[in-house]
Amino acid sequence: PSRDLPELPLAGRHFLITSGPTHEPIDPVRYIANRSSGKQGHAIAAAAAADGAQVTLVSGPVAIPDPQGVAVVHVETAEQMLAAVTKALPADVAIMAAAVADWRASSEGAQKIKKDGSGQPPALNLVENPDILATIGHHERLRPRLLVGFAAETQNLLENARGKLERKRADWIVANDVSPETGVMGGDANTVRIVSAEGIEDWPNLDKTEVARRLVARIADYLKSQGA
Ligand code: CTP
Numbered sequence: 031p032s033r034d035l036p037e038l039p040l041a042g043r044h045f046l047i048t049s050g051p052t053h054e055p056i057d058p059v060r061y062i063a064n065r066s067s068g069k070q071g072h073a074i075a076a077a078a079a080a081d082g083a084q085v086t087l088v089s090g091p092v093a094i095p096d097p098q099g100v101a102v103v104h105v106e107t108a109e110q111m112l113a114a115v116t117k118a119l120p121a122d123v124a125i126m127a128a129a130v131a132d133w134r135a136s137s138e139g140a141q142k143i144k145k146d147g148s149g150q151p152p153a154l155n156l157v158e159n160p161d162i163l164a165t166i167g168h169h170e171r172l173r174p175r176l177l178v179g180f181a182a183e184t185q186n187l188l189e190n191a192r193g194k195l196e197r198k199r200a201d202w203i204v205a206n207d208v209s210p211e212t213g214v215m216g217g218d219a220n221t222v223r224i225v226s227a228e229g230i231e232d233w234p235n236l237d238k239t240e241v242a243r244r245l246v247a248r249i250a251d252y253l254k255s256q257g258a
């Protein structure tokens with residue numbers, strides 16, 4: 031009887047999604063992190079899988095369960111996330127929802143850093159992490175047909191999102207106000223605007239699962255409109 035069922039809208043498509051924060055070690059007991067919960071990225075992975083896509087989810091350390099029907103690769107650092115993303119390509123669609131740490135300690139101490147009794151804190155030297163979205167965006171061979179980034183901003187949301195769209199060669203940026211008055215990272219809802227070369231789409235404040243469903247439905251429409 032299965033031949034009587036209509037095919038799911040994303041059957042045969044490979045989606046690559048990043049989610050969660052990254053943790054950047056300082057020494058064996060300490061790390062640099064951020065407030066990302068992974069809820070939005072995980073919800074997108076679940077929504078894409080529910081619509082029939084083959085989904086690879088590359089996730090930083092999160093406290094939420096792996097979504098059903100999704101191949102999950104667990105990583106800790108930005109460098110590990112980049113390696114896992116590269117390994118998972120090619121994909122038809124990539125959605126970079128992870129809050130990748132912008133910096134890591136220039137070297138990870140082999141021993142726990144101790145107070146030296148002087149009352150002076152140790153200096154923490156940072157280096158910039160690789161930009162995963164920009165790396166994929168500029169990749170000649172492995173760039174997905176549709177590349178979606180996020181932009182978490184506390185000010186100048188549209189200007190910053192447009193800048194990221196261009197610099198990283200993304201097709202869409204899901205711009206996300208995370209200023210304390212509105213966004214609050216880690217919550218269950220999200221107010222986003224979809225920024226692309228075609229313009230800006232304002233979405234109302236929605237549950238993250240609903241943002242995920244709309245985004246995935248919009249992607250399915252886009253792929254269909256491309257005849258791809
Ligand atoms: N991103 C990434 N790798 C990084 C930093 C960011 O892939 N090292 C991706 C994020 O997953 C997101 C997009 O780039 O899809 C924008 O992330 P964001 O932190 O808003 O932008 P940055 O370029 O890091 O700029 P800034 O934090 O200074 O605003």
Ligand code: CA
Nearest residue numbers: 129130131132
């Ligand atoms: Ca950043």
